[in-house]
Amino acid sequence: MSVIQEAERHLDAKELYRRASKRNPNISLATVYRNLRLFKEQGLVDERHLGQVCCYYEIKHAGEHQYLVCRACGQIIEFESPLIHKLLAEIQGKNDFSVTKVELCLEGYCHKCKEEKR
Numbered sequence: 001m002s003v004i005q006e007a008e009r010h011l012d013a014k015e016l017y018r019r020a021s022k023r024n025p026n027i028s029l030a031t032v033y034r035n036l037r038l039f040k041e042q043g044l045v046d047e048r049h050l051g052q053v054c055c056y057y058e059i060k061h062a063g064e065h066q067y068l069v070c071r072a073c074g075q076i077i078e079f080e081s082p083l084i085h086k087l088l089a090e091i092q093g094k095n096d097f098s099v100t101k102v103e104l105c106l107e108g109y110c111h112k113c114k115e116e117k118r
Contacts, residue, residue, distance in 0.1 A: 003019045003020050004016065004039075004045060010048065010076050013032055013033055013036060014029070016032050016036070017029045017032045020032060048067070048103070048105075065079065065080050066079055066080065066081070066084065066103075066104035066105070066106070067079070067104070067106065068106050068110075069105055069106070069107050069108075070107075070109055070110040070113055071108065071109060071113075072109055072110070072116075072117075073110060073113050075110050077110070084102070084104065088102060
């Protein structure tokens with residue numbers, strides 16, 4: 001769990017394994033996956049499907065946030081927007097529906113990759 005807490009970015013299971021195995025060379029990738037499943041079931045981490053079929057893990061946050069995912073380098077940028085909350089309130093009201101979870105993932109190219117494509 002401390003490897004996830006110390007991460008400054010979203011980590012996939014293989015990156016978590018790489019970092020954890022530096023601390024404990026006896027750990028296996030299967031152990032990492034089992035623990036991720038357990039942490040998810042206990043509500044300690046969120047599993048995000050961002051970009052191209054990759055699952056990323058992060059410590060569970062109280063608030064919602066959305067993501068920009070670069071299709072070239074895989075960089076993930078979290079953002080929040082009051083417009084999303086306004087849209088959510090409008091949609092819930094018009095449809096008499098109570099939303100319990102919001103995930104928004106926008107894919108494109110970060111500034112660096114956009115410049116390299118030119």
